[in-house]
Amino acid sequence: MQRILVTGGAGFLGSHMCERLVDEGHDVICLDNFFTAQKSNVAHLLNRPNFELIRHDVTLPIFLEVDQIYHMACPAAPGHYQFNPIKTIKTSVMGSINMLGMAKRCGARILLASTSEIYGDPLIHPQPESYWGNVNTIGIRSCYDEGKRVAETLFMDYYRKNKVDIRIVRIFNTYGPRMHPYDGRVVSNFIRQALQGQSITIFGEGEQTRSFCYRNDLVEGIFRLMNNEENFIGPVNIGNPGEFTIRELAELVIELTGAKVAIEKRPLPPDDPSRRRPDITLAKKHLNWEPQIPLREGLQKTIDWFKSINFDNYRPPTPNYV
Ligand code: NAD
Ligand code: UDP
Secondary structure: OOEEEEEOOOOHHHHHHHHHHHHOOOEEEEEEOOOOOOHHHOHHHOOOOOEEEEEOOOOOOOOOOOOEEEEOOOOOOHHHHOOOHHHHHHHHHHHHHHHHHHHHHHOOEEEEEEEHHHHEOOOOOOEOOOOOOEOOOOOOOHHHHHHHHHHHHHHHHHHHHHOOEEEEEEEOOEEOOOOOOOOOOHHHHHHHHHHOOOOEEEEOOOOOEEEOEEHHHHHHHHHHHHOOOOOOOOOEEEOOOOEEEHHHHHHHHHHHHOOOOOEEEEOOOOOOOOOOOEOOHHHHHHHOOOOOOOHHHHHHHHHHHHHHOOHHHOOOOOOOOO
8 A cells, every 4th residue: 555646636537547546545645726627526536535635736835745646737638738828837847846856755656647749740650759759849839748848857857866766658649538528629529519419620621640548548557657666667658559530530429429410620720730649669568558448439438428427517627618
């Protein structure tokens, strides 16, 4: 039994991580400022004796005694991280410094939830971890991309200089139950639009690609990285190599929901990566991990969950959704 802190623990991925760790019997502290979180994501954990919830902002110092830290606090959807871009950078940079300081003081192992966005609009395809990326420093996605790049740098410097026990995972587009219905991300947007009988909004021609990983596969990969005892620290890509155009995704959502809705084109936002697909050779080799759930199956589970919730219970965190 370990004392484990999950920052961003009431968010989409963080809440699944908390659930897994509570079920394994660990003493879990979930820390969140509730910017994009939902209390309902962790409501079922509140009466568990080994779960504790703290409302706190990671840009501010906090002193806790823990053995492991999953550092996942950061808005992840473009509409959320672009709402207050300066706060997004502060969250990645100051939040990482505060959590790395805690890890150093406690001798804790700390994992960073980094992102495929550090590859920017990639010139190498699929993307291996050795690729340094193609990122605009001054665009509307830079607050997120560069913030995570600095966070990776901080983690590596604390590792080299202060011997902090770190792990870095680069997460590719992940979806599943508990995505915020108004986060504006493509999977949640398309499903909500289809279920509400609205047109599906494709940005640009819909020819850009993404690779979609179901949340259970992702949680398993992160868990294996954190608990790997062969001194493999990453960075490691965790994602599903199945690659789809956004138009293909729209058509699949329409087919699976049975919705009679049109596809509507919207302008492509600046710096939108044209393609993305993880090379997962390292994850297979060091973590013996590869995704198990294909898109069609994961989408069906996600659609079923979206059908079970009441959209009126969700407050859009920002006005940046379509
Ligand atoms: P999410 O928005 O649901 O979760 C982020 C959580 O962090 C939220 O609960 C939010 O309230 C919290 N948070 C934000 N700023 C904070 C702050 N300053 N202090 C404390 N808490 C704060 O998004 P998610 O998809 O669950 O993403 C979780 C992590 O995984 C993020 O770090 C994100 O960058 C990373 N990631 C996710 C994906 C994906 O496809 N889901 C892809 C790449 C990386
Ligand atoms: N997208 C879209 N329609 C939407 C939302 C997103 O066509 O309603 C596109 C977006 O332009 C991008 C892709 O879907 O090319 C994935 O967008 P998302 O916001 O989910 O994540 P990203 O991978 O861009 O961070």
